[in-house]
Amino acid sequence: MRAQRDPQEDAVVQAVTIDAPWALVERFSSLVRDSGGKAEGKAIDYIVRQLSRWGVPHTLHEPELLISLPKRARLEVLTPEKRTLTSKTPSMSLSTDGRWQRGPLTYIPTGHAGGIMAIFEGVGELQADVTGQVVLTEGYPSPGKVADLQDRGARAAVFISPGERIHEGICTSIWGSPDLDSIRRKPRIPVLAVNKTEGTWLRDLAKAGPVKVHYSTKLDEGWRKIPVLLAEIRGTEEAEKFVLLHGHIDSWHEGVGDNATGDATLLEVARVLWRHRDRLRRSVRIAWWSGHSHGRYAGSTWFADTYALDLDENCILHINCDSPGCRWATVFEDVFWMSEAEGIAKDVIRDVAGQNASGGRPLRAGDKSFSNIGVSTFYMLTSTMKKDLAKEKGYYPVGGCGANIAWHTEDDTLEIADREHLLRDIRVYAAGTLRAANSPVYPLDFRATAGEFVRTLERYQEAAGDAIDLKPVIDEARALEDDLARFYDSARASATRAVSDPDVRRINEKQRRLAMVLVPINYTRAGRFRHDPAIDVPPLPDLEPATKIAALAQDSEAYRITRTHLARGRNRVLAALREARRIIEDAQA
Ligand SMILES: [Zn+2]
Helix, strand or coil, rough: CCCCCCHHHHHHHHHHHHHHHHHHHHCCCCCCCCCCHHHHHHHHHHHHHHHHHHHHEEEECCEEEEEEEEEEEEEEEEEECCCEEEEEECCCCCCCCCEEEEEEECCCCCCCCCHHHHCCCCCCCCCCCCCEEEEEEEEECCHHHHHHHHCCCCCCCEECCCCCCCCCCCCCCCCCCCCCCCHCCCCCCEEEEEEEEHHHHHHHHHHHHCEEEEEEEEEEEEEEEEEEEEEEECCEEEEEEEEEEEEECCCCCCHHHHHHHHHHHHHHHEEEEEEEHCCCCEEEEEEEECCCCCCCHHHHHHHHHHHHHHHHHHHEEEEEEECCCCCCEECCCCCEEEEEHHHHHHHHHHHHCCCCEEEEECCCCCCCCCCCCCCCCCCCCCCCCCHHHHCCCCCCCCCHHHHCCCCCCCCHHHHHCCCHHHHHHHHHHHHHHHHHHHHCCCCHHHHHHHHHHHHHHHHHHHHHHCCEEEEEEHHHHHHHHHHHHHHHHHHHHCCCCCCCHHHHHHHHHHHHHHCCCCCCCCCCCCCCCCCCCCCCCCCHHHHHHHHHHHHCCCHHHHHHHHHHHHHHHHHHHHHHHHHHHHHHHCCCC
């Protein structure tokens, strides 16, 4: 259902001012917010003081989670000529504890990410044997690339950053703190990064003949207490149901564009919603997580684990806020939304910022720690600079800061934030949050999700030829689409009723149950209360190998394994689609 534009929305949006958020941005611009560190504690204190002053109820949690803080990296070429290079090491890579290791350097091209969507990909079909080698390659040390190189026997990896500043990052695929299943994916090799100029020199050297290097890294890794701050503004009619609005407070360096501006947004939304709390129908929870940069979303994942059943039963949707209000960020492109939330995500940007947003399927990134539980979501990055402008400046794709390449570097300082853009983006977040919390019928439309499934399945069937028959699944997805069309047609009559109306409650309960079933099959492979790896997930991931099976010889082992995998995947998807149809039919729900 399209969300109604709430009658209170203008008042709430107009109440947003830049004063309190800009003061936060200025304060945070001198705080290097390592997860669990002293400066981050000061940042948390700052927000707590504001919330207390206004009377906004809040709770500060301090879970003990696995955090890895890079301290130092050294890289030297030994032969054919001695040279010391400037380097960094990503969070969660293996620490040599400052001790030198050495090995032969070999260059393996894997390419720079062509766009933000490719930042999280692996190296793909790498055939080379790199056993015992220090592999030099380009791009960000993404978990996919690091795991691929490690699996192929690399002793260490050195990444050539795409610019003159080396971008910080995290290279583990383990989402949140590890459990018994995910711990085996912990990176076991040292990883370093060099800048473009020195990296290109090193690459040319490696192409010309044998090169020997030695290197050392030092990371401070361990279980440490990190802050998770939650503000809650209770709704007046259905207080147990809530919208979760969230962003990370920890940063790389001063992290103004990523993510002091986001922290400021959350604070201002808390202030205006608290001021208008008598008009809020359902609750809004606002979370500032630590452990995003140095614990692979450790804070939000801990929250998902600790409040799993509450999220499961009562979370309407969640909205992520990362890198709003940056310099030159005049358009809304590459904005994330799940299909069922596309309507509200675009409407809000159009109504508040007067722009047509483009974007789509969320990446497996940012604190999107609630897909296994099955909670719909929209936004992460929102406003960004025009692609032409980025090109004109010679910029390459980055994962935040409104496409400013200061992202994850020492340059992410006060000049990256923009007052006007920030004010506009805070208004977008305030309106989106209010609309989601106040719409009598939750602003989700699973017809769009079922339509997406049909298109995905048809594409997979086409690619697979007759290696697997997806027709039963396509038929079921179409039938679900029809059922949902009838469901939303009849729901329309309830769209203007009270939140507490029994019919409205019934419709919403069904929407909640639909999300529990349909979000996991489209975004996860692991169980509902586990967390998939931080490696991008294709649509309906259980069936995605259908795109590869046609290329395999029918008598090969790979073909047989893929066919077995697809048979199991088909069962999971089919069962979920049938369950979704039963939820709609269920007269009692
Ligand atoms: Zn960020």
